[in-house]
Amino acid sequence: MPVSNREANFKLNNQNDRERMNSRKLGPLQINHERPQKGAKVALIGWSIPTIEAIQQIKRPYIVISHEGYKEYAEQHKIPFLSWDFGKPNHYQEVYERSEELFDQLVNIDVGHTISVFEELVEWAGALNARLREDPAVFDHSILFRDKAMMKRRAHLGGLKVGVFEEVENKEEVRRFFKRVNYSLLKNHQNEDADPIHFKALNKAGAAGHRMIFSEEDIENKLTDQSFPGLVESHLSGMEISCEVFIYKGEILFLNMTEYVKLGYSSMVPPSAEIEYYRPYIHKEVEKLIQAFDIQFGMIHPEFFITDTEEIYFGEVAYRIPGGHIFELIQKVYGFNPFGAHILCCDPHTTLEELEEFLPKEVKPNGHAGSFLVYPRKKNATRVQVPRDLEEHPSFEKHTLYKPTTAKFQDTDEGYGNHLGTVFFHGEDSGEISQLLTDYVDYDFYV
Amino acid sequence: MSVKVEMNKEEAFDEALDQLEGAYSFAKSMYQSEVLQTAAKLMDEPDGFSILYEKAEKFEQAGLFQDGPWEDPSKLQANLVKGSLRSGGMTTISELLSEVRMVAIAEGEYDREGVSKEKAHSFLNEVMALNVDILFPEETEAARIEGKGKDKDRMENLFQFLSDKLSLASISSQLVKEIDELVAQRPIMVKRTVKMVKHAEQLLETEIDASDREAIQKYLDAINGRTTVCDRCDVKEYRDQLKHLDEGKLKKEARSFSQSMHETGLVAPYHIVLVRYLNKHHPELLSDALALSNKGQANLEEHLPFVQNLITVGIHLPLKQSLYGLTLLLDRGVLSSNPVIPGIRRIIELDIQPTTRKSLLNLVNGNEGLTANNILVAGTISVLGQPLGIGQGMNPTCQTARGISLWSLHAPGHLLDLIARAARDEDIDITFEGQTIHSKDLREGLVDDLHVELDPVSLILVPHLDRIYSELVRRSNFRGEDVHKWVNPVYYGNWVPRGFSSVIDPLSGAVSDYRGFVRLFYATHHPDYNEGYELIYPNPVGIFITDSFGGFLGLHAVSIQRVAQDQNGDVRIYFYNPNNDSSQDWGQGIQPSVTGFNEIHGESSLPFHQFAARLYAFHYNQYEQGDAYAVDEQLVEKVETLAKESWGSQYTWTAL
Structure with a gap:
């Protein structure tokens, strides 16, 4: 074909494509989040005592769906209960398929809406709600909060600042990403001082599966074939904070900020004044997040980075109750039951009046509350040892350290593992609380 | 920022208790820790336990112990209390509150189904008897380290409260009974007995029964040794004193110690000094110093040079209990069994492997001037003298202890062979259905980590025998009948019927x-x-x-x-x-x-x-x-x- 013809064709095609694009509705599919008027009960997916207590207190008809191991206890204490084995599905689609049988049972017992209590069950609640609303997109929407790559891409599309990231299938792809990021930073010739990247599992809670890659050797040593597929991400330096956001009809009803005094170990609510200063900025980012993720109802637990240049980056977001006793801390300083607020926000049948009565109007905390998770530091322990000066400290509130039931602890390779107990603080001075939370990280509570 | 209201400790406890009481039955666990913590703070106050005592019925009924190990007081065991108290943290607090509840039941303040007043009383008496050391706190290094936190203070406050509510007389009889029963078994290892007697000593300063006082004094004398020659002198001074005694006085001294030893199975340090002295200068008085039976005396006379040798090598202050072993060994007439004397002689001269030597030497403190052979001979004397006093200690090795006991009774020659094999070769072998099994080739037994509070012979034999036992079990598995049918006759020998x-x-x-x-x-x-x-x-x-x-x-x-x-x-x-x-x-x-x-x-x-x-x-x-x-x-x-x-x-x- 002559050159002139090809040029003419380009112009024509380009114009055609633009027309085609302009005539379409682009951007994310909007979901109908309303709960249909059928099925009176709320099904709690997962066993959580504080949530069951809360739903009893707010007098909403409910049933708990969980592993049959809880059945006897539930019957003993007259907790409406249905046993279900969630198993370990290999992919999300399997959850959707398997949810049909559970859905049939739920319909029979008059369930109209489901709420997940744990990270791993978010997709189950998504699948069941999708069936209850006869809209498969509701299920896909729940995966937004589970698949970290999908999540980051959606945030990116929605205009939130995110690090550079890629999904990876093998070590070679990690290596390529590591090199490219450092090439862009002009650090390719400085093997020693390359910027680290982060490797993350696609769908694990907390720090499980997280590896920091400082060098190509790290790729060999820290990753195995079992680590994949995963996500790699450029490093964001700065402070990491978490939020707990109670949302109703797309609006923020209550925004809590939590300071990770020592990541994985301790949290403080509300954060110190230096972080509290960013509240208006964080508020704005959260609004953006709600918009980007098309959230109408529920409670989200996002994590943000405040960088050295005071910019706020999106880390990740979970659609569930946060770990690390953050809800207990919120309850302590704000005087409302976040477990109840979680249920109310998650249920579209809740009225605004109900929520306004439940949640505080203003963010006026009573001091600062902090919690410190105690992990075993030795392989063996026979005794708990709580230092005298800790117990005598005026800001010490309580601890839940019992003698461990086994003398030998299992090594956890993933995440921070299960903590054995928690120490709680409550006081006026955030500096003091955060000092306490830092001081005892290296203390052997189990000897 | 609003000010946190400082409540007094009792109000804080009441508030937490009200919340627990009002909680749904399934949600009690959420409120228990708050009650426990506020109770812990109350325990630090002088009248804290009295306040808690008045609320005992309420806190139990509110569900403080629900779903936990303290839920049903009728199932609690007094001997587990010590362990929980020493566990620290909330385990200790729960245990302390459980005792407070028991006091309320015992005093009739709280009518609790399943536990009578009397039962609660006897439970508490037993708890106190088993924990006299808390009632009378020791200033030891261990107590000091354990006492870093506030747990120790709280325990002491509880026991003070208990002794105000209950009489010490009932504890002392319980304690004496425990010691009596322990002593009746004449174990080779007497550490626990000695510890209990030392705890009991503190009761002498309180109002207790005359008969208990007498019994405690008897045990104290057995451990410390009451001598007419010198009062509370050290062993060196005692040794010097002996040189000035005539035969009659020495005899008196000898008889007094041997009587106490036979009554209690406990050996006083002076007794060792005396026997070693007599061995050199008055061997004719040895029989009195051991209060031997006729048979024992005959055995001694027959083998006097060897026994004298044995005393020199195997009877020492750090392992003083072997003197009791020697006495019973002679009374049993074991030396008349042909392989025994050469068997022991071999152990005296044995070239002990370095690792075995090290574990033997670890049994005594340093600077004692003892060799591994001294220790092993002392242990051998004990085992041959007290076949029924062999214990498994804290190890899951009942089979092995049983074997050592059986051989000591009926095959001392074989036992001596095993000891020599283990110490010299660090290997023991056994033939099972035509195949030889060597302990040195085996890796796993029932014991993961040997608890070393054992007599010297068990200490060196158990690791080998345990592995052999496990291997025999492994080889006999899946035969359609209990493995012991094949294991026992091979493991223990031909004394076991088929x-x-x-x-x-x-x-x-x-x-x-x-x-x-x-x-x-x-x-x-x-x-x-x-x-x-x-x-x-x-x-x-x-x-x-x-x-x-x-x-x-x-x-x-x-x-x-x-x-x-x-x-x-x-x-x-x-x-x-x-x-x-x-x-x-x-x-x-x-x-x-x-x-x-x-x-x-x-x-x-x-x-x-x-x-x-x-x-x-x-x-x-x-x-x-x-x-x-x-x-x-x-x-x-x-x-x-x-x-x-x-x-x-x-x-x-x-x-x-």
């Missing part, structure tokens, strides 16, 4: 033909049914261990030593339990006694049918069976009921 019967069918895991099992046991062991055959060698049997409620805890190995009538004419089984704990309670009224029914020191005993009801497996001689059908049907039924209602509830029962 006939074998077990309650459990290994293929199905069910109890099968229990009645037949019981009949066979009666027909082979009970003098009324077994044609009068006497038990010649100890019979290694397996038993079900049950807790004080009859609940199944696990399997255990003991040896039937003899079957005989007691003073009331009842037939009893006298057995050796390597787990020489003082008083045991196996539920259903089955409480092995260690004294009072003609038990030889170190034996436990039970009425025949009670023992039968806990029996799991036994050996018998096929040629020495009586008529099983002759056994009274009612008797069989009685045993079966006891079995079914205790350990048996864990198993399926099938007929043949």
